[in-house]
Amino acid sequence: MKNLPQSSIRFPALSVMCVLAVVFLMSSLPAFAQPHVIEILADKDSRFKIGGKAAHQITVKAGEPILLRIEARRGKTWSRDGAVHGFTLLRAKDHTKVPGWDLELMPGKQEFSLKAPTQPGEYVVMCTVICSDDHEGMHMKFHVLP
Numbered sequence: 001m002k003n004l005p006q007s008s009i010r011f012p013a014l015s016v017m018c019v020l021a022v023v024f025l026m027s028s029l030p031a032f033a034q035p036h037v038i039e040i041l042a043d044k045d046s047r048f049k050i051g052g053k054a055a056h057q058i059t060v061k062a063g064e065p066i067l068l069r070i071e072a073r074r075g076k077t078w079s080r081d082g083a084v085h086g087f088t089l090l091r092a093k094d095h096t097k098v099p100g101w102d103l104e105l106m107p108g109k110q111e112f113s114l115k116a117p118t119q120p121g122e123y124v125v126m127c128t129v130i131c132s133d134d135h136e137g138m139h140m141k142f143h144v145l146p
C-alpha cells in the first residue's frame with residue numbers, strides 16, 4: 001500500500017471521473033478525431049471504382065479531413081515518371097485545380113491525407129495521366145456538402 005500514488009488513494013472517485021470525462025469527450029468528437037476514409041480503385045480499364053463498381057460520385061463535407069486509400073492498376077500506357085493514373089480535383093464551374101489535390105498514382109496501394117474543399121459545391125475528379133484509349137472517360141463527380 002505504501003507505494004501507491006497518493007492521488008489514487010485520496011481521490012479514487014475523482015480519477016475515475018476524469019477517465020470517464022476523457023472517454024466521453026473522445027467519443028463525442030468523432031468528426032474531429034477520425035478522417036472520412038474513401039477507398040478507391042483506379043483500375044486498368046481507366047475507371048475509378050468504389051466497392052468493385054464504377055464510381056460516378058463522391059460526397060464529402062466541406063473542410064472535413066479525408067483519408068484517400070487508392071489502389072492503382074496500370075492500363076495500357078503510363079507516364080514517364082511511372083505514374084499509371086492521376087487523381088486531380090477541379091472546380092466544376094471553371095475547371096481550376098484545387099490546391100493539394102493534384103495526385104499522381106503509382107502502381108499499387110497508396111494513401112493521401114487531405115482536407116475537403118472549404119467551399120461547398122460541385123467538383124470533378126479527373127485522371128491526368130494518359131492511361132489508355134479510354135482515358136478521356138476517367139472522371140467522376142465530387143460533391144461537397146456545406
Ligand SMILES: [Cu+2]
Nearest residue numbers: 127129131135
Ligand atoms: Cu487516365
